[in-house]
Amino acid sequence: MSLDNEILAFIQKELSAKDLTLDSALNIGKQATVPEDVWDLLEKIADVYSIDFTHIEWHKYFPQVGIPFLPNFILPRSLKTDYSTPERLTIKMIVEAARVGRWNYDH
Template sequence: MVKDAIQDAVLEWYDKYYNVKPLLSKKKPQLTLDTSLSTGKYPWARETGDDILNDYFKRFNVESSAFDLLLYWPYEKGFLPNVLRPLSQKVPEISPKPLTVRMLVESAKAGRWIFK
């Protein structure tokens, strides 16, 4: 695939399958290279992010061994607050890194996940 064709293909794939109209919204969000799947106004849940990335790695033949889902969707505290947990089960407060469409495009061009 030509490099610009890869960008177009990734944008088209994400827009068609995952850039959906949020509930109670009149239109779907504007898709740009800086659209983040893990942060911002419309972040995906970890399970959905995992499904999206698995589809992406297969569809665009991107080698995924360097990809770490927890950088973009870290563990959350959940219902039980840390103050009530034993020390061994405390969940650290970690902000997710943005995982953008641009990162998907650049990794698809490289044929492997290139971000840490």
């Protein structure tokens, strides 16, 4: 089994989502997964495939959601909603990280 298929099968099993493909984005679209589940998944994949995810810029893929019923102007910066469009976090990106042993997209 190729590394692509091995990691895809691992992610499908972990997320109980057999319809995922290598091009599926885990953070946006119809296969979007909550940030906590993606974080847990990346921790498991890091352990199994020896990937260093320390340089992943999480906010690029999961912008901060503040307090929805309060306007940003009255909130401290740490609680403001980030309305920027998230970048896609795909399974193919995770496979590439496994090939090189580290996250290579946010340097």
